[in-house]
Amino acid sequence: MPSTGPVFRTVEIRSYTLVAGQEAEFARIFAAEAAPMLARWGVDVVAFGLSLEAPGAYLIRAYDSLVQRQQSQDEFYGSDEWRNGPRTPILACIEQFNDVVLQLDSSAVQALRISLNASRGTT
Numbered sequence: 445m446p447s448t449g450p451v452f453r454t455v456e457i458r459s460y461t462l463v464a465g466q467e468a469e470f471a472r473i474f475a476a477e478a479a480p481m482l483a484r485w486g487v488d489v490v491a492f493g494l495s496l497e498a499p500g501a502y503l504i505r506a507y508d509s510l511v512q513r514q515q516s517q518d519e520f521y522g523s524d525e526w527r528n529g530p531r532t533p534i535l536a537c538i539e540q541f542n543d544v545v546l547q548l549d550s551s552a553v554q555a556l557r558i559s560l561n562a563s564r565g566t567t
Contacts, residue, residue, distance in 0.1 A: 450549035450550065450551065451549065451550040452547045452548065452549055452550070453506040453507065453508065453547070453548055453549075453550055453553050454506070454507040454508065454509055454510055454512070454513050454545060454546075454547055455490070455504065455505070455506050455507075455545070455546055455547070455548045455553060455556075456503075456504070456505045456506075456507070456513060456543055456544070456545050457502065457503075457504050457543070457544045457545075457546075458502065458503040458504070458505070458541055458542070458543050459495070459500060459501075459502050459541065459542050459544075460495075460500055460501040460502065460503070460538050460540075460541045461499065461500055461538070461539045461540045461541070462498075462499035462500055462501060462537050462538060462539060463499065463536070463537055463538070463539055464498075464499050465499070466499065466536075466537040467494050467498055467499050467500075467501070469533075469537055470494075470501055470534065470537035470538070471493075471494055471501065473530050473533050473534050473537070474492060474501075474503075474530075474534065475492075477529060477530040478530050478534060479492065481520075481525060481526065481529060481530070482505075482520070484525075485516070485519070485520045485523075486516070487505055487516060487520065488505060488506040488507070489503065489504070489505055490504040490505060490506050490553055490556050490557045490560070491503075491504045491556060491557060491560035491561055492504070493560065504556060504560070506548075506553050510545070513545070
């Protein structure tokens with residue numbers, strides 16, 4: 445019987461530097477509009493929240509591969525739903541963002557999901 449090793453996911457950690465004073469607005473728009481939209485597009489949002497150091501936020505997404513990440517983001521960010529939806533108000537809250545992309549085993553992704561969402565009270 446072949447042994448099955450861990451399943452690895454491509455994980456993107458996006459950190460945002462927000463315009464001072466826009467943290468609550470960014471979080472509101474993300475929760476009310478962007479998160480449901482990402483879910484409709486099949487994006488696995490592991491966690492989202494405001495940084496402990498203001499003004500900032502983070503978004504952690506998991507993908508099956510680098511190729512799937514690129515395809516997913518090209519489709520989502522190129523869509524009329526994003527462009528005509530929350531894009532403009534969200535971008536108005538952001539000074540800059542940076543991505544770190546790494547590979548984690550699925551149990552680590554699940555641990556991040558549980559831990560970070562539990563710390564926000566959204567398990």
